[in-house]
Amino acid sequence: MSLTETIRFALRGVAANKLRSALTMLGILIGVAAVILLVAVGNGSAQAITNRIEALGTNTLTITGANRTAGSGGLTVEVADALADPVLAPDVRSVSPLASVSTTLTYEGTDHEVGQFVGTRPSWFAAANSPLTDGAAFTADDEAQARRVLVVGRTVADELFPGTDPVGKQVRAGGALFTVVGVLAAKGSTGFQDANDIAVAPLSAVREVLTGYGALSSILVEAAAPDRVDAAQAQVSAILARRLPATGSGSAAYRIQNAAQLLQTQTETADTFTVLLGAVAAISLLVGGIGITNIMLVTVTERTREIGIRKALGARRRAVLTQFLIEATLLSLLGGALGVVTAVVGSQFTIVGIRPVIVPSSVVLALGVSVVIGLFFGGLPAARAARLRPIDALRYE
Amino acid sequence: MDPASTPRRPVLDVRALTKVYGEGAAAVHALRGVSLTVQAGDYVAIMGSSGSGKSTLMHILGCLDVPTGGRYLLDGVDVGQLADRQLALVRNRLIGFVFQAFNLIPRTSAVANVELPLAYGGVRGPARRRRALAALDAVGLADRADHHPNQLSGGQQQRVAVARALVTEPALVLADEPTGNLDSRSTDDILAVFDLLNAAGRTIVLITHEPEVGAQARRLIRLRDGQVHSDERQDQPGRHTAGVGR
Ligand SMILES: Nc1ncnc2c1ncn2[C@@H]1O[C@H](COP(=O)(O)OP(=O)(O)OP(=O)(O)O)[C@@H](O)[C@H]1O
Ligand SMILES: [Mg+2]
Numbered sequence: 298m299s300l301t302e303t304i305r306f307a308l309r310g311v312a313a314n315k316l317r318s319a320l321t322m323l324g325i326l327i328g329v330a331a332v333i334l335l336v337a338v339g340n341g342s343a344q345a346i347t348n349r350i351e352a353l354g355t356n357t358l359t360i361t362g363a364n365r366t367a368g369s370g371g372l373t374v375e376v377a378d379a380l381a382d383p384v385l386a387p388d389v390r391s392v393s394p395l396a397s398v399s400t401t402l403t404y405e406g407t408d409h410e411v412g413q414f415v416g417t418r419p420s421w422f423a424a425a426n427s428p429l430t431d432g433a434a435f436t437a438d439d440e441a442q443a444r445r446v447l448v449v450g451r452t453v454a455d456e457l458f459p460g461t462d463p464v465g466k467q468v469r470a471g472g473a474l475f476t477v478v479g480v481l482a483a484k485g486s487t488g489f490q491d492a493n494d495i496a497v498a499p500l501s502a503v504r505e506v507l508t509g510y511g512a513l514s515s516i517l518v519e520a521a522a523p524d525r526v527d528a529a530q531a532q533v534s535a536i537l538a539r540r541l542p543a544t545g546s547g548s549a550a551y552r553i554q555n556a557a558q559l560l561q562t563q564t565e566t567a568d569t570f571t572v573l574l575g576a577v578a579a580i581s582l583l584v585g586g587i588g589i590t591n592i593m594l595v596t597v598t599e600r601t602r603e604i605g606i607r608k609a610l611g612a613r614r615r616a617v618l619t620q621f622l623i624e625a626t627l628l629s630l631l632g633g634a635l636g637v638v639t640a641v642v643g644s645q646f647t648i649v650g651i652r653p654v655i656v657p658s659s660v661v662l663a664l665g666v667s668v669v670i671g672l673f674f675g676g677l678p679a680a681r682a683a684r685l686r687p688i689d690a691l692r693y694e
Numbered sequence: 695m696d697p698a699s700t701p702r703r704p705v706l707d708v709r710a711l712t713k714v715y716g717e718g719a720a721a722v723h724a725l726r727g728v729s730l731t732v733q734a735g736d737y738v739a740i741m742g743s744s745g746s747g748k749s750t751l752m753h754i755l756g757c758l759d760v761p762t763g764g765r766y767l768l769d770g771v772d773v774g775q776l777a778d779r780q781l782a783l784v785r786n787r788l789i790g791f792v793f794q795a796f797n798l799i800p801r802t803s804a805v806a807n808v809e810l811p812l813a814y815g816g817v818r819g820p821a822r823r824r825r826a827l828a829a830l831d832a833v834g835l836a837d838r839a840d841h842h843p844n845q846l847s848g849g850q851q852q853r854v855a856v857a858r859a860l861v862t863e864p865a866l867v868l869a870d871e872p873t874g875n876l877d878s879r880s881t882d883d884i885l886a887v888f889d890l891l892n893a894a895g896r897t898i899v900l901i902t903h904e905p906e907v908g909a910q911a912r913r914l915i916r917l918r919d920g921q922v923h924s925d926e927r928q929d930q931p932g933r934h935t936a937g938v939g940r
Contacts, residue, residue, distance in 0.1 A: 302813060313801040599800070606797045609758055610811040610858070611786020614778050687785075688759040691797060 303616060307623035320592045321675075322632030325667045328585025329636025330643065332578035332663035337644050337653035339571030344654050346563045356526050357424055358518040358533060358555045371550060372513040374500075376540050380518060386532035388525040391420035393517040394500060396508045402457060402496065403469040409456040412494035414470065416503025417517075422448075424519035427497075432464040432479030435499050443501035447475040450495035451483040470496070471507040526555050575659075582663065586670040589629075597678040598694055604682040605690030617683045618676070625675025626668065633664045703770065705866060705897050706732035706755060711764035713750050713920075724750040725761070726920040732913075734865070737892045738899045739908040742917035748901045749794055749870055751917070755899065756791045756868045757781050786815050790859030792869035794901075796851045798843040798858075805830060805839040808858045815862055829861040830854070832887050834880070848875040856884055860891065867891060869900040873907055885910055 311318045362372050377394035380386055396416040402409045421427070422434045435446045447468065454463045463477045475498060484492040504510055520529035530553055541550050604617050637660055644653040682690050713725040724747045732738055740748050753759040754766060757773055766773045768784065776784065785791070790811075798807050808826040817825065830836050833853040843851055852875050859867060867888070873881040885907065892898050900911070908914050909928065916923040 299816075299818075302818070306813070309802070309806070602797075603799055606799055607810065607814070608782070609756070609785060609791060609793075609797070611782050611784075611814045613782040613814075616814065686759055688753050691758075691793075 300619070303619045304623055306620045307627060310620065310624050311627055314596070317592060317596055318628055321589055321628045321671070322635065324585045324588035324592065325629050325632030325671060326585075326636040326639060327588075328582040328670075329633045329663040329667050330639040331581035331585070332575075332666075333637065333640035333655060333659050334643050334648075334653060335574040335578040335581070336571065336659040337640070337655045338648050338651050339567070339574035340656050341651045341654040343564060343567030343571060345651065346567050356520040356523040356556070358520065358526065358530055358553055359559070360516040360518065360533070360537070360551055360553050361514070362512060362551055371541055372516060374513065376537070377513065377516045379540055380516065380533055380536055382536065385536055386529065388521045388529040388532060389518055390521045391424055391519045393417045393421035393424055393519075394513045395421070395515045395517060396500060396503050397514045398503075398507050400470055400507060402453065404457040404466060407457055409453060411453055411496050412491060413496070414503070414507065415495060415497045416500040416508065417497060418500055420519070421497065421517060424517050427484070428482050429479045430482045431462070432477070434479055440499040440501055443499060443505055445473055445475045445502050445506070446478045446498065448479040448481060448497045449477055450481045451493040452491055453494060453496055454480050473502075473506040475502075526557070530555055578659075578663075582666055582670075585667070586674075589670055590674045593674045593678060597682075600678060601682040601685070601690050601693040604679065605685070605687045605693070608683070608690060609687040614683045618680055621679030621683075622672065622676045625671050625679075628675065629668045629671025632671070633667045636667070637664065703734060704731040704767075705734040705736075705769055706730070706899070707767040707770075708755070709765045709767075711751070711754065711761045711766065713747070713754065713759075714762045724920055725754075727764070728917075728920070728922055729764075730915065730922060730925065732897060732899065734897055735892070735895050736897055737888075737910075737912045738897075738915060739911035739913070740899065740901045740915045740917060741903065741905075741908050742923070746917040747920040748917055750920075752868055752870050752899070752901060756789055757784055758791070782814075786811055787862065788865055790862060790864035790867045792852075792855050792859045792867075792872045794870040794874070796843075796855040798851055798854055800843055803840045803842055804835065804846065804854045804857075807843070807854055808861050811858060811862045825861055826857075829857040832860065833857045834883050849877070849880055852876060853880065853884065856887070860887065863891075863896075865896055867896060867898045867900075869898070871901050871903065873902065873904065881907065 360372065372394075374394050377392050380389060381392040382389075394417065398414050399410065399412060400414045402411050402414075415421075418440055419434055419437055422429070429448065432448070434448055435444070439446050447470075449457075449463060457463065457468060458466060463480055466477050467474045468477060469475075481493070481495065481497070518529065518533055520526045534553060537551060537553075600621070604621075607617055608614075640660075641655065644655050682693070685693070708731075709729050711725050711728040712723070715722040715724055728747075728751060740751070742748050750759070754761050757768070757776075760774065768788070773781075773784075798804075799810070805823070805826050808829050809822050812822045812825060827836065827839060830839050833856050835850060835853050835857065838846060838850060838854075841850075843854070846854065852872065856869070856872050859869065869888075872888075873884055876884065881904075888898050888900070889910070898911075900907070902908050911928065913925070913927050915925045
């Protein structure tokens with residue numbers, strides 16, 4: 298019997314058993330779509346992190362106290378000012394000391410727990426790559442006078458002033474009134490933490506009202522250029538080593554991270570996340586595979602009888618095998634293709650705040666595995682039945 | 695020339711055939727040493743009580759099962775020595791088998807079922823369809839060609855099974871109770887088809903419980919407990935011819 302004939306038989310077999318064919322394809326569809334989508338979600342979140350850190354600027358250094366209990370390692374405004382030394386640190390463009398807390402903002406009875414309430418200097422806006430869409434940033438003069446002015450992020454603006462212009466409004470924070478002077482441009486979010494849930498005020502005002510005059514939370518150092526980051530880091534380290542010598546135990550009282558390192562650690566985290574989702578996806582593929590196996594095994598009695606009939610009528614083992622393998626391939630390919638389509642359509646939607654980005658290799662993998670499963674569990678019972686004597690296949694139950 | 699009066703080489707030759715199902719205490723001796731030869735062109739009816747081993751013998755003759763002991767020569771060839779592909783060829787070209795349980799492929803139209811042996815025999819396209827429809831017509835089912843087995847009565851399914859066995863015009867027709875579910879008129883139709891085939895020189899072996907059907911054959915073999923109980927030639931078989939016997 299010719300191959301086209303065998304293919305026609307296989308097609309007829311698929312069409313004759315619509316429910317079984319549909320269930321088999323559904324199993325594969327779900328498995329494939331789940332793998333592709335979950336990996337795409339993981340990948341999407343990783344890309345979001347990358348984008349955000351790149352938006353933050355890759356030419357910044359963040360200095361944090363290594364030991365919080367010891368007063369943030371003595372990071373003070375004086376230390377910060379010492380870093381802005383054109384002689385000792387020529388590659389540093391700006392230094393922004395940060396004091397940040399989380400507090401509640403109140404406006405006309407509406408409360409909003411802001412994720413980051415940051416006190417800093419005007420240089421922060423450029424260093425942190427955070428331009429404004431509305432109003433204006435506070436000035437060095439505001440900082441010097443400890444004026445209670447505030448720049449809010451998109452989320453804060455939406456929460457407290459829905460539908461109205463926040464600029465000029467007064468909000469209450471830590472018992473004092475702050476006047477909103479500007480709104481930050483919206484930033485891409487990572488899905489873990491809302492980068493737009495932020496309020497920025499002059500450092501002096503924040504220390505006066507909220508944090509007190511203890512150690513700083515961190516210092517943001519902007520290098521003169523992206524390729525001067527390493528040089529800036531060396532200069533900053535040298536100054537800090539003199540200012541804040543290592544404690545008795547030998548460990549440094551502060552930690553310097555540059556954006557590239559930050560990017561790397563966060564990307565690693567996102568990769569772990571992707572692997573985790575991939576594992577979940579693999580399980581769903583497995584479950585889909587078990588579904589396929591199930592339906593194949595449920596119908597194996599009927600199929601075995603059919604194979605018995607075909608052999609009794611003079612079908613050669615190879616003709617039978619080829620037909621059933623083509624059937625299985627067809628079902629798994631079709632189911633897999635539908636799964637890919639489902640995943641592509643699904644990836645157009647935002648899932649748990651993340652825009653999925655499809656990884657091509659996951660498509661190949663999911664398709665490959667599903668076809669192998671379909672071939673194996675469709676082909677194995679057929680191969681076994683084709684080897685039986687016709688009468689034994691006919692009597693099979 | 696009357697094929698019955700000039701016995702030629704044996705087409706079927708079985709010697710001391712035994713078949714045991716199961717093992718040990720549960721073993722069933724379905725055949726206990728059956729020896730017989732059937733000449734080409736003969737028309738043989740096998741009768742016997744239920745469980746006497748008729749179907750078992752027929753399955754072995756049809757190369758669907760293998761005996762536990764003994765030898766089976768088909769057209770002088772030892773079937774036990776044949777490989778899978780040769781057996782497939784024998785089943786397809788040489789033998790037309792009608793099962794006691796019909797064994798039609800479900801969810802597949804009658805005509806597609808009848809086409810199957812032709813397809814495996816390499817007959818293609820319109821010729822195949824035409825021959826399948828002609829075979830269905832011969833058993834009086836031309837108007838049911840597109841029905842699926844579950845849309846047919848037991849007797850109609852049986853006639854589709856007969857059509858499927860006849861469609862390749864095999865030299866040897868083995869039919870396990872081909873008229874078991876049929877009324878006397880349909881029985882006559884089927885028997886007329888068999889007579890026609892036999893008149894064309896084809897060998898027919900059929901199993902039946904009905905004495906009238908057995909009476910149509912030239913030779914009547916009775917099985918009892920897996921052995922040949924009697925084997926007699928019938929001199930005056932009541933002949934059916936196409937168009938006669940209504
Ligand atoms: N697959 C099997 N396993 C075990 N025993 C079997 C099997 N097939 C048949 N037998 C036994 O072999 C004996 C002969 O069975 P067979 O089917 O040949 O009878 P039969 O003469 O065709 O009967 P019937 O007229 O009822 O069709 C019976 O006792 C039956 O129980
Ligand atoms: Mg029987």
